[in-house]
Amino acid sequence: MSTSSNAFSYDGVSAVAVVDIGSGRIRGGWAGEDAPRCELPNVWHAKPRENLNGAYSAEGLEPKAVYPVERGQVQDWDGLEALLQDVLDRVSQPQSPQPYPLLLSRPMFSARSEDLGFAQLVLEKFDAPSLCLARQPILALHGISQSSGVVLDCGEGLTQIVPIFEGFVIEHAVRRMHLAGQDVTLELQRALSMRQPNPVYVSIETAREIKEKYCFVDQRSTPKPDDSMSRSHTTSSGDVITVGAERWKCPEILFQPSLGGLEGGGLAQQLNTAIASCAVDVRGQLCDKIFMAGGTTLTPGICQRLVKELSALVPHKQVKVVASPGRHLCSWRGGSVLGSLSTFPNLCITKQEFQEEGERIFQKKFQ
Amino acid sequence: MEGEGCSYVGFFDLQGNKWAESRNPILAITPEQIRHIVNAIASSNTVDLRASGAKLGTRKFICVFQDENVVVLKQLGGDADDKLMVSVGRFFKGCVVGAAPGGEREKCSRISVEKYTEYLKSINY
Numbered sequence: 001m002s003t004s005s006n007a008f009s010y011d012g013v014s015a016v017a018v019v020d021i022g023s024g025r026i027r028g029g030w031a032g033e034d035a036p037r038c039e040l041p042n043v044w045h046a047k048p049r050e051n052l053n054g055a056y057s058a059e060g061l062e063p064k065a066v067y068p069v070e071r072g073q074v075q076d077w078d079g080l081e082a083l084l085q086d087v088l089d090r091v092s093q094p095q096s097p098q099p100y101p102l103l104l105s106r107p108m109f110s111a112r113s114e115d116l117g118f119a120q121l122v123l124e125k126f127d128a129p130s131l132c133l134a135r136q137p138i139l140a141l142h143g144i145s146q147s148s149g150v151v152l153d154c155g156e157g158l159t160q161i162v163p164i165f166e167g168f169v170i171e172h173a174v175r176r177m178h179l180a181g182q183d184v185t186l187e188l189q190r191a192l193s194m195r196q197p198n199p200v201y202v203s204i205e206t207a208r209e210i211k212e213k214y215c216f217v218d219q220r221s222t223p224k225p226d227d228s229m230s231r232s233h234t235t236s237s238g239d240v241i242t243v244g245a246e247r248w249k250c251p252e253i254l255f256q257p258s259l260g261g262l263e264g265g266g267l268a269q270q271l272n273t274a275i276a277s278c279a280v281d282v283r284g285q286l287c288d289k290i291f292m293a294g295g296t297t298l299t300p301g302i303c304q305r306l307v308k309e310l311s312a313l314v315p316h317k318q319v320k321v322v323a324s325p326g327r328h329l330c331s332w333r334g335g336s337v338l339g340s341l342s343t344f345p346n347l348c349i350t351k352q353e354f355q356e357e358g359e360r361i362f363q364k365k366f367q
Numbered sequence: 368m369e370g371e372g373c374s375y376v377g378f379f380d381l382q383g384n385k386w387a388e389s390r391n392p393i394l395a396i397t398p399e400q401i402r403h404i405v406n407a408i409a410s411s412n413t414v415d416l417r418a419s420g421a422k423l424g425t426r427k428f429i430c431v432f433q434d435e436n437v438v439v440l441k442q443l444g445g446d447a448d449d450k451l452m453v454s455v456g457r458f459f460k461g462c463v464v465g466a467a468p469g470g471e472r473e474k475c476s477r478i479s480v481e482k483y484t485e486y487l488k489s490i491n492y
Contacts, residue, residue, distance in 0.1 A: 166450075166469070168431045168441050172417050279420040279429035281443055364478065 016339035019087055020105040020136070020332040021080075023069050024156025024181060024295060027332045028087035031103065031339025036332050038090040042069050042156075044079035071157040071178050072107035074114050081121055088126075101130040101348060103339045105331050108135050108160050108174055115362055123351045130348035132339070137162035138169065139334030140293035144324055148282075149289030152271060152306075152321075153331070154254070154296040156181040159267065161274045163286050173277035175270045179257055181296035185211050187260045188250040192241070200241050209233070210243055211250070217301035218248040219308060221256060251299050255309065267302075268309030275314070284317050292323040293330040368465055368483065372475025374451075375466040381405055386461065394453070394466060395424040401455075401462065408438055408457040416440075423453060423464075432477070436484055439477050442469070452476050456484030460492055 016031035022042060029036035045063040068080035102122050106115065115133055122131045137151035137160050147167045153160040161175040189207040192200040202210070214231045230244040253260035254267050265273065275286050287310070292303060303323040310319045324330070338344060353361050368376040377388035383398025383405070400423055407416040416430040421440055428440035440453045452473035453466045463483050467476040 165429060165431065165441060168452075168473075170417075170429070171432045172430075277417065279418060279443075281420055281427065282429055 015100045016103055016344065017088060017091060017100055018103045018105075018332060018335035018339050019084065020139075020329075020335060021069060021084075022105075022136075022155050022295075022331075023067075023072055023158060026083060026087055027329070028091045029332065029336065030091065031336050031344075033336055034333070035326075035329065036091075038087055040083065040087060042083065043067055044076070044083050046079065069157070072110065072176075074117065077117060077121070081125065084121070085126075099126065099128045101132070101339075101345075102126070102128050103132040103134060103335050103344075105136045105139055105335055106133050107158055108137060108162060108169070108176055112359070112362060116359055119349060119354055119362075123349070123354050128351070130345070130350045131354075132344070132348045134335060134338060134347070135162075135169070136160065136331040137293065138164065138167075139332075139338065140327075140330035141291065141334065142337045143293075143330040143332070143334030144291060144322070145337075146289065146291065148285065149291050149322075150271065150275060150286050151291050151293055152267065152297065153293040154180055154267070155294035156296070159270075159294075159296075161271055163274055163278050163282075165278075165282055165286075170278050173274045175274045177264060177270060179254065179262060179264065179267075180294075181211075183253060183257075183260060183262065184215065184251050184296070184299075187253050188215065188243075188246055191246045191250055192243070195246075198242075202235075202241065206235055206241075209235075210241065214243055214247050215251050215299060216248055217251045217254065217299055217305045219301060219305055221252070251302070254296070254299075254302070255305060266309075268306055268313060271306070271310060272313040287314055287317040288320045290319070290321045291330075292321060292327050295328040297323060297327055368463075368479040371479045372472045373465040373467050373479050375464070376479075377464040378461060379405075379464065380461045381457075394426070394451070394464070396464065397424075400424075401464075404438060404455050405457055405462050408433070408435065408455070408462075426451065428453060436488070437477065437481055441473075454480035456480040458484050458487035458492055460487075463487075 018029055018031050020027040024042055025039055026042045027036035027039045044066045046066050066076050066079040068076045068083055074080055104118055119131055122128045137153045140151050140153055141164055148165050151162045157180055159177045159180045163170045163173045185208045188211050189202060192202055210233050229247055230242055233241045256266055257264055275283055278286060303321050307319050307321050349361050349365055375389045375393050378386040379401045383401035404421055416438055417433055420429045427443045429443055430438060431441050432439035437454055437456045442450045450469035451466045454476040456463045463480055465476040465480040467473050
């Protein structure tokens with residue numbers, strides 16, 4: 001990736017930090033680079049808190065795991081601040097000027113109050129000179145050098161289906177669903193604990209590990225049970241867990257949410273609805289350019305199943321789903337591209353603008 | 368509005384009759400075309416620009432945004448350096464059309480149109 005210089009480049013060194021804040025992972029690096037320099041789980045282990053008498057309460061003895069972002073929404077600003085600071089400390093390079101502008105990725109239709117919270121955090125607390133808030137699916141499209149298509153961004157907590165025509169989001173067709181990787185993990189945890197005759201109780205972390213290693217999307221919606229599918233997983237504590245039909249049954253909720261007690265249509269149906277909500281003239285073009293992004297789209301078989309189901313829903317259109325190898329990093333890479341453009345400073349809110357105009361500046365810059 | 372990045376601005380009544388427009392009328396808009404869009408803004412349930420798109424002059428557009436005040440249209444086809452982004456805002460007595468060239472300036476059309484629509488509605492015009 002080549003780095004063109006912009007107002008935020010110093011001696012050929014990019015000085016824009018790019019942070020992709022997902023529900024599952026947070027990735028940080030520098031604009032113009034090919035990959036993030038650090039990637040951390042989006043979980044913060046809060047230190048035990050003292051009570052008013054200066055003593056630790058019983059429940060405060062252990063560090064508490066805090067998930068600062070859930071389903072794309074900020075739940076804990078203190079945790080997020082600490083995590084963001086940690087990421088920035090890790091990516092910092094000695095030659096970059098301090099402080100530097102920040103590009104943060106945000107989901108579609110995030111609340112204005114949250115955007116405001118980020119502006120206060122970055123521009124006031126972190127003292128950054130400017131901030132750009134960019135939408136993850138748009139960044140994902142930038143990351144693969146495209147300007148039109150449908151982005152299916154299926155991450156840990158959120159799935160976003162976003163039709164984009166020549167760089168413009170077709171807003172009324174956007175789908176934002178609470179059906180993503182964490183639902184598969186929870187379903188796997190539940191399925192293992194309900195299994196007869198040998199129920200297994202695993203932590204959410206172990207369930208996630210098993211999911212990432214062994215789960216796949218079957219090409220049939222109701223495959224026959226097959227013993228050869230079983231795999232054994234050894235946990236860090238040495239326990240051996242055997243997973244069988246759960247390997248395909250649990251990811252199946254992405255296509256049949258009702259199997260997991262969830263409402264709404266599956267990925268293919270939602271994708272079809274999103275495309276059908278767009279103008280007739282561009283539907284064919286959009287069916288032909290479906291781009292996968294987000295970690296959950298790395299599940300083996302998901303792409304083929306999507307093509308199969310969508311082709312059945314739109315039999316007269318050619319369906320093409322593009323699944324690039326590094327698609328879980330697409331949003332970050334798009335941020336890296338955007339942050340190195342000569343026009344990037346125009347997309348930023350400066351500290352001065354924020355101080356002078358407050359919330360109104362969001363309307364101007366990020367509409 | 369031209370000073371705010373729009374390359375074409377036009378004011379019309381709700382029947383599509385022209386009140387005023389830029390000296391460089393790059394869009395030869397007909398009254399029927401304006402009426403179609405204005406009706407769509409007023410009654411998005413019966414006229415859905417989101418599915419059908421719209422025509423302005425000889426250019427075809429798709430709808431990328433629509434609410435009860437404004438519709439934002441992006442040109443389909445045509446040369447890359449001649450493409451337009453058009454926003455139409457409906458106030459009580461008429462509508463304002465703002466067009467901006469594609470690229471960096473294209474969001475100017477929506478910002479300007481929304482601003483003037485909001486102002487004109489605020490004074491009950």
